[in-house]
Amino acid sequence: MAEKLVLNEDRFFDADPRVRKLARELYNDIKDLPIVSPHGHVDPKLFAKNEPFPDPTELILIPDHYVFRMLYSQSIRLESVGIPPLDGAAVETDHRKIWQIFGDNYYLFAGTPTGAWLNHEFSKVFGIKEKLTAESAMRIYDQINDRLKTAEFRPRAMFDKFRIEVLTTTDGATDSLKYHQQIRDSGWIGKIIPCFRPDAVINFATIGWKNEIAKLGQLSGINVDSYPNFIKALENRREFFKNMGAVSTDQGVESSYAHQLSENDADKLFQRALKTKATKADADQFIAHMLMEMARMSIEDGLVMQIHPGSFRNHNQMIFEKFGPDKGCDIPVQTEFTRNLRELLNKYGNDSRLTLVVFTLDESTYSRELAPLAGHYPAMRLGPPWWFHDSIEGMARFRQSVTETAGIYNTVGFNDDTRALPSIPARHDLSRRMDSNFLAGLVARHIIDMEDARKMSRALAYDLVKQAYKL
């Protein structure tokens, strides 16, 4: 009755045997390179505590909004798969029962990147030999559960086993980085570095913004009662992050619009916010200004600047109010870069001390705006397509759309951007396969030769990310 789970050695490569042969050859050269993960959301506490993961549902399903949003889209209530309402209302706590629901509905993921990652994870990380179905669900639960109790499935052991050279977390400006400190103090040599993400102190509209500002004051020792002091406090925190190993910052913004205000005007907005009188327009103006300031600071302290524009956060108000953020309800919106980034690029884009890595969810901008901008400005680099598009077809479309204009050397390799530790090798393996296949296609069509392809393949898998993020 059980259906076998088999990962074909040539998975994700073109069916054509000529392309496939070349892709395999390129992939074999790079598949064992260490993993460099310069942007993601794994919780550093995992490595600080290094405790066993409690069970398969807690590890794989509950923290992964890719998984439960698909279940939700088919009318499966979030409470029934263990997502806790904020008000403490009832939630399913029987994790075996939740896993059974997952098994019953696993067919929904056929042809999705989530399906591809999970199959890799089940097979390569946990040694599962059958497909997840309604029938096999409990057997697979037990097998993973057993393994999670063993030493080799603790977080640090996984990190080592996956051969991760460096893993970057994403941390708020007011994060104490105590887990990063504990990791350092522990003597474990795994390189886990923070990334400075100041959205919650920059965006007046953040719930609890004033508390965040208060915390920023405490941590920096600077009384954040004015815009100049806010800047000083931010610079102080950047310095602290840098000392803790950070090489980059990140900003999630709805629009990429950047526009410098006078210090006086910036302070007016800031004072309004302190008095809880700032409007949405005030908040947007301040964000636009802070993109300029963050670029200036990056030129001064050398941190790589990343921006993730174009996501409408918490689109589903009911889910947001009931369950909080990051529940699969962030929906992309159309994004503009040519006009919006112009002021920033005019002021800082010709300066090679800045590395500005731009991500997007809007594929219509790949060939129209992003590749031409990155193919011109020395400071600008293209992050891989982020979020929904770190997928098989998404990667193919990205390479096909940007390479001709930007080349590969104005891109920065792969970002796994994940919360899910065990999915990291799956994602990097997918990326390496897709890039190998893309280059193999160019070789098969005699656009490049294998000599070019080998250099480009290594650059995409390893060199570019290390160079761009100064690792």
Place this chain on the structure above:
Amino acid sequence: MAEKLVLNEDRFFDADPRVRKLARELYNDIKDLPIVSPHGHVDPKLFAKNEPFPDPTELILIPDHYVFRMLYSQSIRLESVGIPPLDGAAVETDHRKIWQIFGDNYYLFAGTPTGAWLNHEFSKVFGIKEKLTAESAMRIYDQINDRLKTAEFRPRAMFDKFRIEVLTTTDGATDSLKYHQQIRDSGWIGKIIPCFRPDAVINFATIGWKNEIAKLGQLSGINVDSYPNFIKALENRREFFKNMGAVSTDQGVESSYAHQLSENDADKLFQRALKTKATKADADQFIAHMLMEMARMSIEDGLVMQIHPGSFRNHNQMIFEKFGPDKGCDIPVQTEFTRNLRELLNKYGNDSRLTLVVFTLDESTYSRELAPLAGHYPAMRLGPPWWFHDSIEGMARFRQSVTETAGIYNTVGFNDDTRALPSIPARHDLSRRMDSNFLAGLVARHIIDMEDARKMSRALAYDLVKQAYKL
């Protein structure tokens, strides 16, 4: 001299023999499934009267704006191919002469979906064995003409021969559905059901809107002198359509913007319209409000809600004034869903009693907005790419862009959306071939296996449409 018309058994499949073999295998399993056509524009009168089609030109060319718009784009006047001016001015009436023009210019359709459908229609429906050219035109006219005189080419016979399980027409709110009633009364068992399309009573800017409102009053027995009565009358008509077998509604809107007004504000707009004082902005506001109301009604009466946004109707004013609507002059405009549908989805999108099927002509929204929305909200499903994109490459792009984020189970199979009865099998056959080929590509790249593919293939060809439309 004659060139043979041959439909290759492997048409539309990838050239690669591995993919092709898998595609053929998948296609063979589903090719004979009954046709379910949940959205289209075939005239129900055809089946009520069941009279022979007059001639090939009348059947194939004159009603099909895909055909004559291409001829028009090459400077062939509409009058010369039998499209009657509204003012009764001269029009070519020699249908053999028109067919000759069609033959002379048939090369224009090489590589277009219209060409693919027509070739299928000629070959499989009418048994034509040579390509349509200037030289063969009259022979082919005669052959089709002869067949149209026989019993097996009457509308009901075609319906049965095509193995159509259900065919949905599109009908205005003020349509009496008398032809649907005649079909029922005739004892013929072919299932032809209406779909409730209230655009002409909702959009104040419709030519003849007040007449439509008057008709709505007569048919519903409700004096439509106020917004509350308008709503009652609409509900009355929905009930009538439902009793006549309808399972769905449809709205063609320029923008998908939905926004609830107070009853009082809605009535103000409605009163202005009754006084012929409504502006374009008033009309747009009312449409936005009515999207909310139609969703509410769908939750109450269970009719599936369809929306077709993003078409600029009657772009060519001269053609519209001279020949009327639906003359190949509807041109897509950029469309936005994330912000525009938010209010509707926030109010009704978490409610599984609603099925909202969204269509689009704007491919840039596939991966950016539509797939993420459908991949989250329980109520939302993606209609197939509509109109220009129900085509070979268009279908491939749709599947490649939406499947990874929405999966296939948040889509609703195929809609042929046609006015042309004899093209129905051609369109469904094309869709089945393209979906088989898409899935074969996933199997060949080891993303899914044949077991998955068989289930998905059947879902796309038959199960999903029946479930989504509650058929």
Place this chain on the structure above:
Amino acid sequence: MAEKLVLNEDRFFDADPRVRKLARELYNDIKDLPIVSPHGHVDPKLFAKNEPFPDPTELILIPDHYVFRMLYSQSIRLESVGIPPLDGAAVETDHRKIWQIFGDNYYLFAGTPTGAWLNHEFSKVFGIKEKLTAESAMRIYDQINDRLKTAEFRPRAMFDKFRIEVLTTTDGATDSLKYHQQIRDSGWIGKIIPCFRPDAVINFATIGWKNEIAKLGQLSGINVDSYPNFIKALENRREFFKNMGAVSTDQGVESSYAHQLSENDADKLFQRALKTKATKADADQFIAHMLMEMARMSIEDGLVMQIHPGSFRNHNQMIFEKFGPDKGCDIPVQTEFTRNLRELLNKYGNDSRLTLVVFTLDESTYSRELAPLAGHYPAMRLGPPWWFHDSIEGMARFRQSVTETAGIYNTVGFNDDTRALPSIPARHDLSRRMDSNFLAGLVARHIIDMEDARKMSRALAYDLVKQAYKL
């Protein structure tokens, strides 16, 4: 140590042997057709003077912003590769040294169209047998340099060798066309024709607009002190260009918005501009109006009307101020056609005397707006994707996106749009290969047959461009 430069006979064709075989067959039939180049930027002075090109750096690198923008994006200063600052500041003058930088960084172009063209140029035009690398750079410089001294590498000899049937230059409204006259007077029979590009006299925001207007007055003999006289002067210059062989006009506009003003309102704007009081909004309004006027004039004098919308010119202000325009800093912006072109198409689009060729850099408009418009209006034709997208993948995406809706007969073949004479055969060869491969793919999937494909292939390579441009 040297790596061989080999141009595979099957380059750019699909890897699949079935498609490749068909593509080769189609390509072989058209590869030797004469080159018709209806839009480009080669300097007519080259042919008037017919002097030897000074050296490889001067010929290949310095005039080509595709080449040096990629170097610049990797922090190589423009002065260091010979681009002269406007203020006469220091610039590298050792052209061997610059070529060495080019060789050191040539790997950046792997997988880009520039790389493909340059390899073709090196191999087929200059007979180079090794890849350009840091190591081979000086040898290749010497070889090309030697050849440039010979008679067969003078401009006219290249023109003849490339079998160019007609080459169109792009010339301002105030250009005297003296080089075109010199070519005529020389007795050489190469057909070099001008194209009328009036941007600098139409756009008030052009630096030096008033000087341009003064020049326009001198050349036309009409005192351009009012809008009516401006129109007369333009008509006069169009007549002059036509007498000098021109068959077309061209306009580069940020938006495609067209809107007719009254003569009175147009004159008000013009008077404000003469007083240097026109705003950006005034300039945009006047451009919108002049699109209407240029269409009217085209109907009267028969010149084909081209528009190139959607490029944000000179995005990098520092580069623009320091080095001037056309330095690789034009960045595309989102473009709209359905609403923007409506007034123009409603007034003139049904008139077959007008041929309006529309180009774009915004691929999201291909299937959504451009193909539907061209597939309906008799006057409208689609130019090939322009600029960044005259590339391998870009061509494939264009054909895949527009052919199904517009067919091929509403397109106008290929435009090389180049400044670089020796790249012309490379570009046309690439286009012919890509179109052959596209059609081969349709044949392999049995969408068209080889009989269709052969006609279409010839149309795309030669017939369509001659018909559309009335050559």
